[in-house]
Amino acid sequence: MTAIPTAGATLPSVETIDRIRAIDRAPLRNLHITQAYHALASAFAARTGGGTNWCVFATWASRQAGQTIRGEDLLETLRGRLRLPARWLHPIHSLWRVLLARGLYDADTRLGRVVRAIQGPLDPFEHASDAVARGNRKVFEEIGREFARFLAAGIGTTADSGGALEAFIGGLRDGDPPDGQRLLRRAFNRYAVAMREDAPAVRAQALYLANLEIGWHEQTRLQPEILEALDAPMFELRESGLRILEALSPGASRWPAVARTPLAWLLGSAAWPLARAARALVREVITSALMTLRLPGDRVAWLGHNLELPGAPSLSGPAGDELLAVLHRFGCNQPCALDCGAADWSGLAARLHYIAHLFRALHDDASLFDAPFTDVQLEAMSAGRLPDGTL
Template sequence: MSVDNTLSSGSESTPTGGRAAPTPADVRRIAALPDPVTRNLQITQSYHELAVSMARLLPGGANWCAVATWASRQAGYSIRREDLRRALERLLRQSREAREATEALEAEGAIIREEPTESLAGAVSALHDALNPAAAFERTADAVARGNHKVFAEIGLEFARFLALFNDGPPHAGALEAFCNSLRPGDPPDGQRYVRDAFIHYLAALTERDDKARAELMLLANLEIGFHEQTRLQPEIREAMDAPIYEPGALRRRLMDELFPNPTSQWRLAAARLTGRADPLLAARDRLAKETQRLGRLAITDQLMTLELPGGRVLHLSDPLRAEVPAPLRALANPDLHALLAPLRDAPVADWSDLPSRMSYIAALFRAYHADAGLFGPPFTPAQTAALKAGQRPSDL
């Protein structure tokens, strides 16, 4: 496909500020940062700046970077593990099964240790401390951080390269052709056909004067990048969601170590096992371990299937979108857009690790929020942004 050399630089209006777009060198520098937390914060800010620069060039709707800003900000919560332990603690407190299993475990343990059972509060608290899944949440955070880095290092770089072509005004057709041809042929995860097609459609939208046709071209480009991105992310998303919260045998051993911490109590446990007196204890242990596994997976899934947008709006990705589709995108006419959307399922997302289900939601999200100017709002406060621009991690992040 060729590109047109009669390009307009678009409107001078911008959704926010006049900060320059990150350069390809900026993207490479940020992608090389070793600390995943600092890198994620810089990635999120860079996506925002790329989104605003794209909107100056191509106004009239959200581009892929505008949504990526908030997805990256949400990923930061998982990378920093801010909510995962609190979520598990809340779920454990609310779970009748966990509470009853914990109390039975401690009561049976006290009998075997030959200790009074009148007060269980301290022991129950100690057992909950033993359930802290730090290692499991570390695995989830690592998978999310690798995915965040993978997408930015590739797609963020291509947006920066694309925008750099317009630094001195509309580029000539040869430069645009060379950019598009530099993208690898073939389908993802290895090929970049979708990314190439996306930038060709962004270019077509630059010269399209019909509002509806331009909106459909922008949506098509956004979703083509989305297909590429989500295919590339599939291993990290599945790893983040499917990794067991604990290795079951290790969890059972931790619970026993908490209840029988010294040689005398361990000898009594061994004797109780031989006579069968420990059977109720072991049954309660297994119930608690199983329930904790379930709740831990629930905490991770809830974290990964939540997206907070500007203005305090929170989307739960297993629920249908409630936002109204803007008029230009209600009835779609673009045949390429129809073809891209045809294989997707029109149903709530039951499993975020399922690629077609995930893409169905993402397509609906880009369509419904196409005209939402709030997506171009800054992801951080002015003080936080100033710290990031100075190469520092804000103290409150």
């Protein structure tokens, strides 16, 4: 049975959620989002009496997204392909963190403007970083905020007078995602039921079903950003050639068009093979990154492969009709961990199918409540710096 965690750090308020979502620097914002999910997950589990909630999975998914947001997927891919020890790439990794801190992917900094001015192999990774960062904030400012609002209302505590849940649900929009919040309404109702339920098996199934419904809403909302992250920008020959020409000769913009244009086409054509290779590489790298989920204990879930994990003991009983209906909607004919690998993570149905198995297999896993960052890293984050070490 899952241990019941305590809230630990100060519970993020709705105002805290709003402050985090307003952080301009995407890499730093992602770290604060990940930590906030961890605090929300622990506080929520303390009320439900154990078992995972959606924020538990969001913690580690957000931590994984941070690697793409920081542009570190390419370094990891190179290390894996060359079979190099991690320490060999440590100097490059440290330099990359310094460049990120100075605004490598930030158009408001001088370094960021220079990088964006010259189209090259890094462009697709910057494009994917931006899409994943927007998706990370998009989900947090909606679902993370609702978790904070739910907890702040005192639902499931002795201070709950009975009308708090109704008032909370009234603040959620009707209708289906991506615009409606019907699935969130159902999920938070189920969480409230789980908080009042004494039977462990019934409570576990209510939590699992609520997690699936929020995951369904989340993945529907994220579909545009996932597709965008996988779709590297096209390489425009003339425009790229002009950028290269400007980089080689800053005064080229004042040249006569009769001289400037042919040279731009020539330079753009020469760079085309490199750009095409970069486009193919980025889709492979980003697909691999999106289909990887690193978990506590140095475990890795490869989302393209079947889970080698049994179902959680607390969910071993027969599934109720509502749960069976959702599992069927996710393409799961039975609640098992077989045949769940997603061949193409861009497909919503494939993602939901895998998530149904992942949430079931890890429902009793207490290690998911482990802190994602060390105290030293949290101090650096509070000071507005990107921490050292594994993030």
